[in-house]
Amino acid sequence: MTTLVERHQAAEHDRRTRRRDTSVDRAEGWRRRAPLLPALIFTIIVTQVPFLFTLWYSTRSWNLLRTDGDVFVGLSNFGDIFADSTFRGAALNSILITLGCVAVAMVLGIFFAVLLDRKFVGRGVARTLLITPYLIMPVAGAMIWSISMLNPTYGLFNWTIGLIGLDPVDWTSTYPVVSILMALVWQWTPFMMLLVLAGLQAQPKDVLEAAAVDGAGWARTFVSITLPQLRRYIELGVLLGAIYVVNTFDQIYLMTAGGPGTASANLPFYIYQRAFLGFDVGQAAAMGVVVVIATIFIAMAALRLIFRSFDTKD
Known part of the structure; x- marks a missing residue:
């Protein structure tokens, strides 16, 4: 007991x-x-x-130009925007601009990071100059490209091609998406370069020395050793770049105004047009919801890849 x-x-x-x-x-x-x-x-x-x-x-049919007021319509706004060919074109432009900018900026960022990882006279000055485009405000950068670089009359690009006898080109009207991509790549390459450069400087030097002792060339060492170790940094750069670039507005508004017509409009700019120029608050809100949900899914998929790479042993 x-x-x-x-x-x-x-x-x-x-x-x-x-x-x-x-x-x-x-x-x-x-x-x-x-x-x-x-x-x-x-x-x-x-x-x-x-x-x-x-x-x-x-979920409301609310147009500020109509006097019949605010009416509940359920999910009909979503059906209307997916049936809108302009919305589909803006979505395609968003994909093209985002993928094109991130891919080209990452390739250039890796190239410049590899150059800056080497010791040479004036490396600090070169690094500062290469970082500068990322420190410039997007509005100022867009104005630089629209007026100083791509202007059809006195732009630097037309002056350069004029030296070899080519006719001047109205870049923002003839190649609007390409013009926007050039400005975005110029702005985002330094960001990718900094991430990749951090990865290059964090890799163990003894591994590179062992590869050199084994007789591996620079190209083989970069492809087999350096690039796999940079995977996490590259994935992080792609994720962050895609999240920010998909919301591009300044360059489109100042360089092409979405034109000619809606040829260079992306989803944020088209939402702006529907909300503040067309006064259709209901459909603009539906487009915003679609953009947010799509961005969340893309970010979740990218984060899963990044976390999987961290769980994998080197």
């Missing part, structure tokens, strides 16, 4: 100890999270609350 009582008391003591430890751990967890709560609340207010309003507006 005494043994049963002692066992019961011991079990009760263990339960109280576990409960007390759990309470202490929970209190400690809240103490660690408390400093982050204001930032979390602020993020929810400035991001999630507007998105909830956008979801609400996407």
Whole structure:
């Protein structure tokens, strides 16, 4: 009988100890999270609350030019935008601009990072000059490309091709998407270069020395050793670049205004046109919801690839 009582008391003591430890751990967890709560609340207010309003507006037929007011239409706005050929063209332009900019900027970023990883006289100056385009505001960069580089009358590009006898080209009218891509690649190449350069400087030197001792050339070493070790940095650059470039607005607004017609309009610019020029708040909100959902899926897929690469042993 005494043994049963002692066992019961011991079990009760263990339960109280576990409960007390759990309470202490929970209190400690809240103490660690408390400093982050204001930032979390602020993020929810400035991001999630507007998105909830956008979801609400996407179910309404609300055009500011109509006097019949605000009418609930369910999901019909989504059906209308997917049947809109201009929306499909803007979505295709968004894909082309994003993929083209990220791919070309990453290739150039790797090239410049490999050059800057070598020691040479003036490397600090060269690094500063190559980083500069990323530090320039997108509006200023777009104006530089539109006026100084691609202007059909006195632009630098037309002056250069004029030296070899070619006729001047109105770049932003004839090749609007290519013009936007050139400005975006110029702006985002330094970002990719910095990420890749960080990866190059973080790789172990003993591995490269062992490859050199084994007689591997520069190209074989780069393809077989350096490039696989840069995979995480390249994936991170592609993810961040895609998230930012897909929301491009400044270059399109200032360089081509989405034209000719809507030939160079992407989804953010077309949403702007429908909301602030066409005053169709319902369909503009539906387009915004589609863009946000598509961006979330793309980001989730890219993050899964990145986390998988971190879980893989080198």
